[in-house]
Amino acid sequence: VIPSLKEVYADRFAIGAAVSPQTIVTQKELLAAHYGSLTAENEMKPVSVQPEEGRFTFEDADRIARFAEEHGMQMRGHTLAWHNQTPDWMFVDGQGQPAGRDLVLQRMKDHIGAVVGRYKDRIKVWDVVNEAVSDEGPQLLRPSKWLETAGEEFIRRAFEYAHEADRDALLFYNDYNECHPDKRDRIHRLLKSLKEQGTPVHGMGMQGHWSLQRPSADEIRAAVELYASLDLQLHITELDVSVFEWDDKRTDLLEPTAEMLEAQERRYEEIFGLLREYSGVITSVTFWGAADDYTWLDHFPVRSRKNWPFLFDRNHQPKGSFWKVARL
């Protein structure tokens, strides 16, 4: 018998998966059996829901929300303010010139109000601001249209608008390379200053796009401890374990090697052992997909290179890694 992952972890944290309108069909049984929380991989992002000013397109997002509701699953909303997948019109005025701060913030407010408002009954957790911190210092924030047009306060505003739209929603800051010591410290600096200003931020989303080697268990632990010290809930929001290290550009593998799969088993065992130690602080763990038949890593960082980052194989059968995670 294959135990249900979400049931095995019921006393620890929620287990989630990112989905698309395609995968809620092709992975339906797997999702229903093992995952208690869903995130729309792309369908709730600004460019998907408001491609033109005032024209909202919620069909795909609704389809995913309906699927979650029908299966009694929670949802994490993703995402409201990001430098990517955000339509250009938001930052341009009627004359085609860069929009001023007030106009940009008004649009942000309208967008967040519409999206958070629409899903108020079904989505109680939002990744409000995504990936605003710079990968490289000394500057704190990455260059973006938001920063350019509205200044640093865009971050605080996004949280305030989300809070106004749903007073009960848990509001997260979400980022990647979140365990890298320098970036971790910058993220900590941002979150600390938001809290000091009284911003309604309730959680830190650690994306968890990890590989067999990196980040080290010590780095993960240090990051968890640092974020938790700010009295925030932690969610792992986009977990996958690439079988390729970042600088490995090989494209010739049609199947993962036995060594890769064994290393992945040890890695998943290490990761979930660590996450379980923090189950009071970490309240949700979402994979950025569900099974190896589909992952964004098939297109990144190398185009058209298959990757096998999950606990289930292409046929939705449990891998060795699944058993390491499912046996507590």
Ligand code: G3I
């Ligand atoms: O919609 C077009 C489609 O019309 C076209 O035929 C197709 C051809 O490639 O591209 C489609 O758009 C793609 C879109 O995903 C939908 O599939 C984009 O090219 C592609 O860039 C986009 O990638 C998404 C990426 O965010 C964009 O930055 C990935 O699916 C999605 O997994 C990824 O998710 C992000 C999180 O939101 C934030 N954290 C990192 C994570 C991974 O990059």
